[in-house]
Amino acid sequence: MSALMITGGRTLEGTVHVHGAKNSVLPILAASILAPGVSVIENCPPLSDVTASLAILNHLGCRAVQEGERVTVDATTLTRCDVPDGLMREMRSSVIFLGAILGRLGEARLSFPGGCELGPRPIDLHLRAIRALGARVREEGGRLLCDGRLTGGELVLTRPSVGATENAMLAAVAARGTTTITNAAREPEIIDLQGFLRAMGAKVQGAGTSVVTVEGQKLLHGGTYPVMGDRIVAATYLSAAAAAGGVVEVTGADPRHFSTVTAVLSEAGCALAGDRDRVVLSRRGPLRAVRPIHTAPYPGFPTDAQPPVMAALTAARGTTLFVEHIFESRYRHVDELCRMGADIRVEGRVAAVSGVERLHGAPVRADDLRGGAALVVAALAARGESVITGLRHLDRGYSGLEEGLRGLGALVRRTEDRIVT
Template identity: 45%
Template sequence: MSEIHVRGLRALQGEVLIQGSKNAVLPMMAAAVLHKGTTVLVNVPRIQDVFCMMGILEYIGCVCTLDQGILTINAQHIKENRLPSERVKRMRSSIILLGALVGRTGEAYTGYPGGCSIGKRPIDFHLKALEKLGVSIREEDGCLEAKADELKGGIIEFPFPSVGATENALLAAVVADGITEIRGAAMEPEIQSFCSFLESMGAKVKGQGTSCIKVEGVKSFHDTCFFVPGDRIVAGTYLAAAMAGKGQVRLKGVPACHLSAVIRELKNMGGDLEEEENGLILTMDRQILPADIVTGPYPDFPTDLQSPFLSLMCVADGISNMEETIFEGRFETAQELRKMGAVIEEKENKAAIKGKRALWGCHVAAPDLRGGAALIVAGLSAEGTTIVSGCRHIERGYEDICRDLQMLGAEVYRKV
């Protein structure tokens, strides 16, 4: 089993190009199924979730090639509408293929999706949204069967803005007969990019970036080539790492406007940030200040960055508070941070963190994707060497976190 070794208390300097967005590219890959032709995606990260989705697409009949960050998907022939259970269990995002396959073939079969263990994350919103468009759904022996003789536009109202459910609704709505109105839609930058991608295929979508998206169904799509934006969660992770390691770093290839809530909190914690056209510069040369952060749907602070910022709070000068409103299992990282000397008190969905000047290196295990990255952030601000096991989680969303942090001067490397 591979491990990541991190030597702490070294100031970071330099610049790094941020990889393409995991959460943007996966629904685009699913949408390629709707088109009986070729889809080309540029700036695609070489991460395990992308490879897993490629495997699923190839299983159902697509031809996929990924070379130098360019992913080509030919979905002319779909031969299978049953998703492979072993791959579905490995990735949460596989559920969005339900809407795509129903939209293409009229039926789809899948088991329940897997991914990180960070909470219950029910898929009720996904299924109810599809039912509003005429999909009948039946469950038997842990398998979901979705069928629709004809998809028809309708009104979908989400009681809470779910990114995945919004994507599934869009995938079915773009081929449904008539107009679909999605109320309470997620407003994340990844949704905005996804809608722009669908438009590049020939879909008719209005209102992206707002809580109400309107879609007029179309009969067919055309070939497209689309650039995947930089990953704001990877960027936020590296900003937390730069704060923990001090120094000055420049991140390129990610719109600063996608990180407004993150930038605000970093400034509150003492960071000096300068926004550029397609990136930003962080300078940190003082003691980290405590913060009070509440996660929430965009434009609030992203839940995917809760764990890295929890690590940052552990070395702040005072008491910080973190409230998690999305996933109840996000505080699993706290148990590993305590091994490094962190003082964290949890109560339900809240955590109080008593900061200190430095943690100490030890052997810890990544509980999930973002938690693994958070432990690397903690290692950068710890005395001695931190060894992080469970690297398979980190590889699901970070193309090469060691390479990127090494470019910023960090002493971090992977050991097999």
């Protein structure tokens, strides 16, 4: 059983570079199949979710390989329209392949996706968008059977879903005519997808606003594109520095993309400064509680940053309220934080975090990706040693986390043979 062994209580000092954004690269990999030709995606992190995406691409008949932080996809040989259940279950965002496969081949056969268990995350908006573009969608034996010739039109999302916006964009690129997506998600990752689609020759505009316009059936080709830095990884390192204390510089991500996180850490007593691809956090004194934190679609406070920021505030003076508006089961890390001495009470979607003097090390288990990050943040600030298992979740979204933390002075190592009871 693999585990992270973390001895906490050491302040962090130094610089750490953020890898490419998981939530950008996955839809970009899906988009690479929209046209025959070779695409090169740079700044692509070696994550297990990326490995799963490459397996899907190769199953579909593409030639997809990763060398370091560069992925090359030759979609010329795309022949299949099905993704088997085993590959779909590897990650919840696997449904993003639906729009691209349907757009390229005119049909798609997928099962329902897997991934972290964060409560209901229905794909009804994805299917509604595909249907609005003229596709026929049937559910049969736990599989989605989609076919039809796509035609552009007016799409109005009932909520700004990131995945549904991306799937609609991918399908619309191949549809006849113009598609307007209203109430689109505004996340920076949507802008990144637009950038890659433009590199392929697509005509897309409006990403980053609530209205995205796509002129379909343009002549597409392979494209080369560098993925943006991962804003949630950046927020995790900053949370770790806030929890443990010290001075840490995080490079490779635009602070404007996670300004709501830095605002919370500043309110908690940290000093922050930076520019467009770096931010420096300094924390010398104790943290203090902040005003209630409500997760919300971008540009609101990101739900993915809630767990690590919560972990940082477990030792803040006073009580901080977290209100989770995105996922029903986003507090699965709370029980594990309490094993480390945290004082957290959960009532529905509200978590009240009352600061304690200090956490203590304990054996804990990650049950989802960002919850695992919260346990790492807490362990860095805790007295004594913590043993964190469930690393398959962390490996979905963090590459080289141990090395990055060790570079900041943390005592962190990974072992493959430690059995925790």
